[in-house]
Amino acid sequence: MMARVLATFYIAAAIAGLFAVFGPGARAEGRWQIFGMVLLVLVCGTAAFRWGPYWPRRVFHLPVASASALVACVVLISPDPATAVAAAAVLSFVAVDACFFFSLRLAWLHLAFGITAVTAALMAQGDVPVSIALGLDxxxxxxxxxxxxxxxxxxxxxxxxxxxLANRRGFDDGLQELLANAGRTGERLTAALLDLDHFKQINDTAGHEAGDLVLCRIADVWRRELPTGAVLSRHGGDEFALLLPGTTGPDALELVRRIAALHPEIGLSVGLAEHHRDQSAADLMRRADRALYDAKAAGRGRAELEGGPGSELARDLEAALAAGDVEVHYQLIVALADGATVGVEALSRWTHPERGPLPPAEFVAVAEHSGLIATLGAHVLRTACRQLAGVRTPAGEQVTLGVNVSGRELSDPDYAQRVHAVLAETGFPAGHLVLEVTENLIEGQSPTAVAALHELRAAGLKVSIDDFGTGYSSLSRLDTLPADVLKLDRSFVATLSTSPRRAQMLTSLVAMCRGLGLDVVAEGVETAEQEAAVRGVGCSFAQGWLYGRAVPLPELLAGLRPGAAALPQEAASRG
Structure with missing residues (x-):
């Protein structure tokens, strides 16, 4: 925009000069000197039009100041007062340029220089009245x-x-302009989305004024440190967006991490994406948003560059899965009637080589987002079936195995066939395998997912609705869910002993499930009081730290020896 405006004014000034010296009634005196100036102005205008889009903002001070000097020179060599005043009027182009391009202080410096130079040139003419010069000024x-x-x-x-800062509208305008420039020149461009960590907590605890001060602090630091040409905007709330023209993705990642380190008291999660040729603005920002998701899933306070398979953590997870470094641990499920172990839930555990043990919620979210969830799910299923095939409970029964399944896995048309293949390969009995899916997945009514569940149930497998009560629960749908087991979310268990109404509600729910042939498992049982409460509402089975944390296979086998499960609290103390 700056280049186009500057070039337009230069060329218009040149055309005006041609009329002044070659138009009807023009005097011949000084004609060729002015014509030489006109040619110089045309060259400058052409150069601004051709190469101006590549100039940094500071370079534009030179052609604007030069324009004032050229106008003063033309005024000096004008053959008559009328031509001199006409030439001086071209300074209005300089006024528009300066006030349009630059800050107020710099704009007035340009105006002061131009008016001083041109007024002095008019006075040097001798025949121009001072009043005319001042009126023009x-x-x-x-x-x-x-x-x-x-x-x-x-x-x-x-x-x-x-x-x-720029708002969303200003950012979109800048993005379109930079993308057009990148399309013409092939210049690199990287976009970033910045999100303040736990900003709502700041507003809730310290007030909105404190939140506003945090936002202004972020804006001040980043505005000061970003290179010339960068576009920083506040999209709204606690989200900022950034464009870095002429910067590659890795260089932008290094820059963002350096600036974020300047305000360690304010955590930021940042996702970056480098523009690919012929990619739309929406696609670029969608990739940056995906990288931001990776940064948040990896623990927040991080900057991640979107790059194919996902974030750094996703690449580390992919390598760990290929090397077999993701372990499977098992948590006991007990019958509340006698405390006997009846089954286990298989849970993935990963110790990162640099960060140590990671919370499952963190790396499972990364796997879900980066497309590794199918690989992770297949690894857990195959490992658990192989390790537990033939493993008996203390009562001598085949241990029942629960395995979590994601919506992405179930939406794969070949998922059911892969499960059958694993069972055939490992020899694990289908009747003792329970696939645990979330209530929201069933609620979503994915035809492929629901069809897979029906097919697997027909083959003898069981389906468990995990975390029941956290989604859009509907009691009327209990008879239509393709399920055999209902697992009550731990949030119910945590408040059961303190809420008589909730206890009554769960008593009715459990009775309804029994009437429909559904077993009910209470998750998150951590104390004897909670165990008594879930037994009181009629739950048949329970799972939680009271009976032991998730443990690797050797510890599980030791606990399943006859007599070892008679004292479940001892397992908890070992966990």
Missing amino acids: AIIVALGTVVRGLVIRASSASRDPLTG
């Missing part, structure tokens, strides 16, 4: 002032009033 100053006001008024629609 007043018009130019007024024009610059009005243009400045219009620029501020127009830019306010694209500015965030709190931080002074």
